[in-house]
Structures are given as C-alpha cells and as structure tokens.
Amino acid sequence: MDLQSAPLRVTIVGSGNVAWGLAPALTATPSIHIVRVISRDPAHASALAAAIGPGVEATTDLSEAAHDADIVILAVSDKAIAPIAASAPPSSTAALWIHTSGSVDAGVLSGASPRYGVLYPMQTFTRGVAVDLSDAPIFIEASDGSTLAIIRHLAESISSNVREADSDGRRRLHCAAVFACNFTNHMWDIADSIARGAGASVADYMPLIQETLRKAATIGPHDGQTGPARRGDKGVMEAHQALLPPLQREIYRLLSTSITSQYEQD
Amino acid sequence: MDLQSAPLRVTIVGSGNVAWGLAPALTATPSIHIVRVISRDPAHASALAAAIGPGVEATTDLSEAAHDADIVILAVSDKAIAPIAASAPPSSTAALWIHTSGSVDAGVLSGASPRYGVLYPMQTFTRGVAVDLSDAPIFIEASDGSTLAIIRHLAESISSNVREADSDGRRRLHCAAVFACNFTNHMWDIADSIARGAGASVADYMPLIQETLRKAATIGPHDGQTGPARRGDKGVMEAHQALLPPLQREIYRLLSTSITSQYEQD
Numbered sequence: 001m002d003l004q005s006a007p008l009r010v011t012i013v014g015s016g017n018v019a020w021g022l023a024p025a026l027t028a029t030p031s032i033h034i035v036r037v038i039s040r041d042p043a044h045a046s047a048l049a050a051a052i053g054p055g056v057e058a059t060t061d062l063s064e065a066a067h068d069a070d071i072v073i074l075a076v077s078d079k080a081i082a083p084i085a086a087s088a089p090p091s092s093t094a095a096l097w098i099h100t101s102g103s104v105d106a107g108v109l110s111g112a113s114p115r116y117g118v119l120y121p122m123q124t125f126t127r128g129v130a131v132d133l134s135d136a137p138i139f140i141e142a143s144d145g146s147t148l149a150i151i152r153h154l155a156e157s158i159s160s161n162v163r164e165a166d167s168d169g170r171r172r173l174h175c176a177a178v179f180a181c182n183f184t185n186h187m188w189d190i191a192d193s194i195a196r197g198a199g200a201s202v203a204d205y206m207p208l209i210q211e212t213l214r215k216a217a218t219i220g221p222h223d224g225q226t227g228p229a230r231r232g233d234k235g236v237m238e239a240h241q242a243l244l245p246p247l248q249r250e251i252y253r254l255l256s257t258s259i260t261s262q263y264e265q266d
Numbered sequence: 267m268d269l270q271s272a273p274l275r276v277t278i279v280g281s282g283n284v285a286w287g288l289a290p291a292l293t294a295t296p297s298i299h300i301v302r303v304i305s306r307d308p309a310h311a312s313a314l315a316a317a318i319g320p321g322v323e324a325t326t327d328l329s330e331a332a333h334d335a336d337i338v339i340l341a342v343s344d345k346a347i348a349p350i351a352a353s354a355p356p357s358s359t360a361a362l363w364i365h366t367s368g369s370v371d372a373g374v375l376s377g378a379s380p381r382y383g384v385l386y387p388m389q390t391f392t393r394g395v396a397v398d399l400s401d402a403p404i405f406i407e408a409s410d411g412s413t414l415a416i417i418r419h420l421a422e423s424i425s426s427n428v429r430e431a432d433s434d435g436r437r438r439l440h441c442a443a444v445f446a447c448n449f450t451n452h453m454w455d456i457a458d459s460i461a462r463g464a465g466a467s468v469a470d471y472m473p474l475i476q477e478t479l480r481k482a483a484t485i486g487p488h489d490g491q492t493g494p495a496r497r498g499d500k501g502v503m504e505a506h507q508a509l510l511p512p513l514q515r516e517i518y519r520l521l522s523t524s525i526t527s528q529y530e531q532d
Contacts, residue, residue: 207389
C-alpha cells in the first residue's frame with residue numbers, strides 16, 4: 001500500500017448514517033476508490049453502493065471485507081465493531097482496518113489486522129442529508145506511523161481539521177459531544193414541550209437560539225452565559241420550577257446549581 | 267394618544283442590554299420618537315441617548331419618566347420594575363407604562379398608570395451588538411384594548427412575529443427560553459471544559475452544533491435526538507460518567523434518564 005501509486009481500495013462495512021455521511025466525501029477523492037459496501041441488509045448495501053457510483057459491489061458477506069481491498073472501514077454501531085473484527089478471516093490481515101467510533105478503543109481491531117486505527121468524525125449524520133464535513137474535526141489514531149499516514153490521507157480528503165487523539169482522548173471528546181449536541185438538543189425538546197403549554201413551540205425560539213449560538217461562538221459560552229441562574233435570581237427560578245413536572249423541575253434545579261457554581265468560582 | 271396623529275413620544279428607563287437592543291428598532295420607525303433615556307448612571311444614560319440620535323434627553327431623574335411622554339418603557343431588571351412603578355408621581359398616569367420582562371406580572375405597573383402592559387421580546391441582547399429582531403417573537407399584553415393596540419404598534423415596528431400572552435403564559439415562555447438558551451449555553455460551556463481535557467475546545471464542536479441545530483429546526487428536536495441515551499447504550503454512558511467530576515456526572519446521569527424516559531413513552 002503506497003500513497004504514491006494506485007488508488008486506495010476501500011470496503012465500507014455498514015450502511016447507516018455514518019457510512020452515508022462519509023462515503024460521498026471519500027468518493028470525491030481520486031486517490032480513494034470505494035470498491036464494496038457490506039451490510040447485513042442486502043437492500044441497504046445495494047442502495048449505498050448505487051449512491052456511491054457504478055461498479056461498487058454490494059454484499060452481506062463479511063468474509064469479503066478485506067478481499068482485494070487496502071482498507072476496511074467499519075462504519076457500524078459501537079457494539080458491532082469487536083465482533084466483526086474478531087470474525088475477520090486470516091486473509092484479512094493484509095488490509096488496514098479502521099473504525100469510526102468515539103467510544104471504542106482502537107485495539108479491538110488488532111485481531112483483524114496488525115495495522116489498524118480510528119477515523120472519528122466530530123459530526124452528526126442523517127441518512128439522505130449531505131453534511132458538509134470540510135471543517136468538521138476528524139480525530140485519528142493508528143497502530144503505527146505508516147498506518148497513521150494513510151489514515152491521515154483519508155481524513156484530509158474529508159476535512160481540513162484533522163487531529164490526533166488516542167482512545168482516552170477520543171472518549172473525552174465524544175463525552176463533550178454528548179453535552180454539546182445530544183444534551184443541547186434535549187434542552188430544545190424540553191423547551192418545545194413547555195412552550196406548547198403557552199401556544200408557542202421551539203420554532204419560535206430559533207432566533208433566540210441562533211443568537212445564543214452566535215454569542216457562544218464569538219465570546220465563548222462561559223462569558224456568554226445569561227439567565228436567572230447567572231444572575232442569582234431565586235424568585236424567577238422558583239417560579240419556573242413551580243411550572244414544571246418533577247423530572248424537568250429536577251433538571252432545572254441541577255443545571256441552575258451548576259451555572260451558579262461556575263460563576264461563584266470566578 | 268392616537269396612532270393616526272403625531273409620533274408617539276417614548277421614554278426608555280434603563281440603559282442595559284434590553285434598552286440597547288430595543289432602541290435601534292424603535293428609532294427606525296417614523297411614528298415613534300424616543301425623547302428621553304433615564305438611567306441611574308448618568309454616563310450610561312448619555313451614551314444610549316447619544317446612540318439613539320440628536321436631541322434625546324439623558325437624565326437620572328425617574329420623576330421625569332412620563333414628562334411630556336406618551337409611553338414609558340421600563341427596560342430594567344425584574345427586581346427594579348415594581349419599585350420604579352410604585353414611585354411614579356401621580357402626574358405620570360397620563361402615560362402608558364410598559365415593561366419588557368418575561369417573569370414579572372403586568373399588574374405591577376397598575377400603580378403607575380391605569381394604562382399599562384408588557385412587550386416581551388424573545389431574544390437575548392448584548393450591549394454594542396445589533397441584533398436582528400425582525401423575526402424574533404414579541405409577546406404582548408395590556409390592561410385594555412386601546413392600550414393593546416398601541417403596544418402592538420410598537421411591537422410590530424420591531425418584529426413581524428407579534429403574539430399575545432398573559433402573565434402566566436409569558437412565564438412559561440420565559441421558562442422555555444431558559445432551557446432553549448441559558449441551559450443550552452451551559453451545555454456548551456461544560457463541553458468546552460471536557461474537550462479542553464483532550465486538547466480541543468468548544469470551537470471544534472461548532473460544525474457539529476450547527477448541524478444539530480439545523481436538524482432540530484428541520485425535523486424537530488424530538489425526532490432529531492441522537493446519542494448514547496437515545497440508543498440506550500449503557501456501556502458508553504457509564505464510561506462517560508467515569509470521566510466526569512461529580513456535578514457534571516450528576517447532570518449526565520439526569521439528562522440521560524430524561525432522554526431515555528422520553529423515548530420509552532413513544
């Protein structure tokens with residue numbers, strides 16, 4: 001496998017959101033050829049293979065993963081990574097194996113090949129939606145230096161923001177993403193349910209949310225914090241909690257405590 | 267006071283973020299003249315008056331609020347509204363008094379004038395930053411129909427999305443804003459602190475956050491929810507909690523419980 005010679009031949013295992021998100025970016029690079037899509041569901045494998053382009057093989061046969069391929073990318077659920085790697089036939093070891101998870105140690109791939117690594121894109125994917133990955137950070141890790149160079153080449157074909165992170169660092173980065181993305185989205189979901197009790201919905205909050213995000217991106221979320229907890233306005237906080245069902249009240253109380261404690265330390 | 271005749275003469279009490287946010291939008295409307303800014307701090311009053319335009323009076327004297335004015339807008343902290351209204355001289359009662367708070371009952375202004383109401387903009391303001399209010403919802407309430415018509419005129423000069431909400435509804439809308447904006451921002455602040463432990467920062471999460479927001483705005487936050495709690499991935503959730511200091515661990519646990527409970531109900 002040489003970055004200077006023929007295109008890298010890639011198998012993608014998986015046909016979910018991450019596979020659909022990464023494939024278009026990889027396909028756009030002349031030095032990378034996706035040759036095969038493997039999925040448990042033949043229709044899903046065929047759909048993604050067809051979307052990537054003509055001549056891409058679609059199969060359900062995992063033993064084909066490394067056949068005539070330089071790289072196997074496991075874009076599958078966290079739980080599926082280790083079993084798939086463990087079931088790789090000995091002939092697979094010529095290929096470089098990669099997974100895309102924020103939470104799984106790189107080493108679980110060592111059974112499939114002595115050359116393995118991680119390409120973790122810090123982005124959320126939706127099947128059927130073309131997500132711009134050009135400035136999304138991609139965190140990479142590899143078993144050795146020459147493998148790292150190849151994974152870096154893959155990652156840089158997708159994004160201009162490629163960084164190294166070991167498995168511990170990647171777990172922290174993923175945990176931060178849960179706060180930045182999953183928990184934030186849940187806040188909007190709760191806001192929606194409360195607003196509907198007053199004839200509005202989260203759609204009415206989009207200008208406010210956009211401005212909050214603009215402020216956080218400009219001056220940082222710590223300096224951008226506003227609201228009753230930031231001001232220590234106990235009367236408003238109590239009035240709000242009185243409106244809420246128990247679980248939302250507990251969330252309001254805990255997050256207000258957390259905000260207050262942040263600024264007491266200032 | 268007649269919407270068809272001379273411009274409405276407005277006093278703004280306050281020189282904080284809300285006053286700075288509303289003044290430019292009001293000033294842009296020919297039928298509205300801001301004649302006076304009142305602030306405890308004479309320099310702050312002068313700065314805002316000068317920013318609004320030539321001939322705007324700046325004073326610290328609250329007894330001047332309704333002098334030669336049709337409307338007094340209290341753009342002050344929640345706690346200051348009732349004391350200011352209570353101290354209004356009897357001559358003030360010819361003017362229409364308005365506050366801009368999400369949390370304070372309209373009725374606290376009844377001591378200042380029989381004609382009063384609320385103009386609550388659903389937006390966050392930063393001094394010195396021109397915020398586009400044209401599509402931010404403004405929730406209004408008034409003591410009577412003719413007062414409501416005038417407050418609606420003021421609000422529609424600022425935004426195309428003007429709605430009525432009584433004091434209870436406005437409190438709910440404000441509580442939802444705490445989730446949509448204040449708590450969301452705090453999630454980004456926590457994400458920043460965690461990411462810094464792995465050599466990144468919240469700035470690296472902006473593409474992810476933007477995409478999360480795009481998805482929430484498109485399909486709604488309930489359907490857009492992703493992450494370990496949505497998937498019920500206990501192994502990842504436990505690994506993340508093990509990385510966190512106690513208060514953040516408790517937040518992670520509680521929000522994951524809340525997400526899980528949302529989707530059990532589906």
